Amino acid sequence: MNELTCPPRSLLYPLEPIGVGTADVESLASFFCRVAASHCVSSTDLLHRISKMCGWAAPPKNFWKDTNLSGMGDVAERYACALSEMTSVEHLDLLTLRLWRNVIAHRSKAPAKGRWCAACFEEDLANGRMPYFRLAWDVGDIDACAKHGARLPDACSDCGRTGARNNAACVVPGWCCYCGAPLGRVQAAHASAPAAETWKAAQVGQLLAAQASISSVPDRCNVTEGLRKLVDELDGGKSARFAQRIGANKSTVHWWLQQGGVPTLAAHLRIASQTGVSLVALLTGVIDDSIPILRAGPSLAELFPDYKKRASPHRRDSTDIDAKMDELRQSDVAVSVSEAARRMKVRRRQLYRVENEKSRVIAAKWTAHQRHCSEQHRLEAVRAIEAAVEDILSRGKAPNLREVQQLVPREVLGGVRGVFAMIQEASAKIEASRSATWP
Ligand SMILES: [Zn+2]
Ligand SMILES: [Zn+2]
Incomplete structure (x- = not known):
């Protein structure tokens, strides 16, 4: 008798992770948001359910701000395991940087905010697929x-x-969490990056593409051996000369070679740029015997403008700031104090200090503008939901979130809170008006 094979049952939909084995691999945060959206629950709901199921403490209020779900830390592993168990999708750790935990220092820079590439979002939409967040965007x-x-x-x-990408209870990848504007639209932020930045991104892209085919966790000893080989072959075994080559302190190189220290991602990129060895080869310790000596790569100054020598906050004379603040205060277009500070190339706090009264007026105007926009957006959503509910009821169906989502464009529903209650209100209103018309 033939045995029937059934896919294993899972608590949540087994969504397929996007782009595994490519530089465009999805991040775990993105997978998480897609799982929540596919079950029509908020990210907060899903977070609480996972915590409850795994017996963890309730997630903190600022979870998305403080937690890097796609990083190298334990939290990435815990959530990858929990989501794997609940969806039956294996190897979700490939949507994080966890694989590199032994060979990249954990104190490497982490991104402060959720970032995105507008062109990638546009490309997703043009290819007829749901936009998603790339793991590369979460590499600091x-x-x-x-x-x-x-x-x-x-x-x-x-x-x-900021936080427009996924700092909200209901996230629709590709649309602003606050105002619902499409993040993939051609915008000023589409500005091209310097070649050195693109080079760094390409190196990390190769790393992310390679991680799906690496069977064991890269070992720190192999990295140290690889570094020693580079020091021997390129600088005759002189670590001070190697330190000079990569623009690092010689005690730092000594610490890597003799005391088991692990370089940060920035340090690995410095080494890759000045030795011609790719980032993947450095981190896996697979360095060819014939080491190419690369001179065509970007210079250290282009790659890492020294933070100590970075220009100090721009100082402007107070009359200039005063005039600009007056202009902003009287303008029809509201801007936040942060944006005003950015335009004047000073710090927000500095602006409050030197122009306190005007800053407060600008802040109040911005808050009122935000409130007005969100009210308009909500009214638009209410009208669209009412029309959708009427349509659903006229077809003899029960209005629910899934049905409404099929009829109302994502940009209208995105960022609106309390959609469930709005559907119920619309249903009650329409039922009431019908029973009044048809006695
Ligand atoms: Zn892109
Ligand atoms: Zn927005």
Whole structure:
């Protein structure tokens, strides 16, 4: 008798991760948001359910701000395991940087905010698929998209707010969490990135593409051996000369070679740029005997403008700031104080200090504008939901979130809170008006 094979049952839909084995691999945060959206639950709901199921403490309020789900830390592993178990989709750790935990220092720079590439979102839509977040966007030392050579913005060009990508209870990847504007639209943030930034992004892209085919966790000893080989062959075994080559302190190189220290991602990129060995080869310790000596790569100054020598905050004379603040205060277009500070190349705090009263007026105007926009957006959503509910009821169906989502464009529903209650209100209103018309 033939045995029937059934796919294993899972608690949540087994969504397929996007782009595994390519530089465009999806991030775990993106997978998480897609799982939540496919079950019509908010990300907060899903977070609480996972915590409850795994017996963890309730997630903190600022979870998305403080947690890097796609990083190298334990939290990435815990969520990858929990989601694997609940969806029956294996190897979700490939959507994180966890594989590199032994060979990249954990104190490597992490991105402060959720960033994206507008061109990648546009490309997703043009190819008829749901936009998703790339793992590469959550790598701290990367500021560009290798594919499009564009900078990665972190603020919505419509409302100017950061956290627009996924800092919300209901996330629709590709649309601003606050104002619902499409993040893939051609915008100023589409500005092209310097070649050195694109080079770094390409190196990390190769790393992400390779991680699906690496069977064991890369070992720190292999990396140290690889570094020793580079020091021997390129600089005659002199670690001080090697340190000079890569623009690092000689005690740092000594620490890597003699004391088991692990370089940060930025340091690995420095080494790759000045030795001609790719980032993947450095981190896996697979360095050919014939080491290419690369001189065509970007210079250290281009790759890592020394942070100590970075220009100090721009100082402007107070009359200039005063005039600009007056202009902004009287303008019809509201901007946030952060945006005003950015335009004047000073810090927000500095602006409050030197122009406190005007800053407060600008902040109040911005808050009122935000409130007005969100009210307009909500009214638009209410009208669209009412029309959708009427349509669903006229077809003899029960209005629910899934049905409504099929009829109302994502940009109208995106970022609106309390959609369930709005559907119920619309149903009650329509039922009431019908029973009044048809006695
Ligand atoms: Zn891109
Ligand atoms: Zn926005």
